[in-house]
Amino acid sequence: MAYISMQGVTKVYHMGEMEIRACSGIDLEIEKGEFVVIVGPSGAGKTTVLNILGGMDTLTEGQVVVDGTDISRLRGRQMAAYRRESVGFVFQFYNLMQNLTALENVELALQICKNPLDPAEILEEVGLKDRMQNFPAQLSGGEQQRVAIARALAKNPKLLLCDEPRS
Ligand SMILES: Nc1ncnc2c1ncn2[C@@H]1O[C@H](COP(=O)(O)OP(=O)(O)OP(=O)(O)O)[C@@H](O)[C@H]1O
Ligand SMILES: [Mg+2]
Structure with missing residues (x-):
């Protein structure tokens, strides 16, 4: 299968x-x-x-x-665990926390996750090494999108789902 x-x-x-x-x-x-x-x-x-x-x-x-x-x-808690551990989701409008930096946005998502990757490394991989300490409002649209992608990737999910992210 x-x-x-x-x-x-x-x-x-x-x-x-x-x-x-x-x-x-x-x-x-x-x-x-x-x-x-x-x-x-x-x-x-x-x-x-x-x-x-x-x-x-x-x-x-x-x-x-x-x-x-x-x-x-799956129902209830099991479904929640599946979402938390197995799925990385990049939403169309990124849904970043405006009062947290790029790095803090990624770190926040990893607090509920079992085997996360290193947030700073993933942000570097998506080309945001020098923008980690910036708030979303200080980032371009494409950079905000890459924070959202880094946040989803850093969970080390089985599936990375992206619903029509803006390019
Ligand atoms: N929660 C809901 N309650 C009722 N109808 C819904 C709900 N969610 C989606 N639909 C309907 O189901 C159909 C499929 O919706 P869906 O959002 O999956 O389409 P889509 O292919 O993603 O469209 P788009 O390209 O516009 O994003 C649509 O007719 C939509 O109106
Ligand atoms: Mg749609």
Whole structure:
């Protein structure tokens, strides 16, 4: 079986009487080390798939296995542990803490993580060696994005998920 395997993944949202099918019967296999881009028109379900893979949403039907664990069956604390330990997520608007420096933003995320990498080393790797002590407001858009990427990478996650980060 592939490192990541989605089978028949379907998500239906209920809004009153309305039934919204965010994604329907998705099959996807991803090997370790593979870089995958999900494309599709607005509303096609890309964010829904990422949220399911990242443990932030549950599925209506189907199965998602990551490194031998069926994450579609995780609930509560187990799901929280999966998000904390296995998933790095780069959000579209970075979501950095404005009152913390670049370095402190990365360090904060690692406080709840078991086997983190060295924050300063990762920031250096993304080209921010000389900007670590700056606050987000003192950084360019691209630099803020790289802080968010460093924060996700430093968790040393199994999956790095990025939802349409601005380039
Ligand atoms: N929490 C929700 N409740 C109800 N409907 C939702 C919810 N989240 C998403 N949807 C609907 O599910 C469908 C898929 O949404 P999704 O956000 O996954 O699309 P997307 O492919 O990421 O689109 P975009 O390219 O615009 O970001 C859309 O029709 C959306 O309105
Ligand atoms: Mg989206």
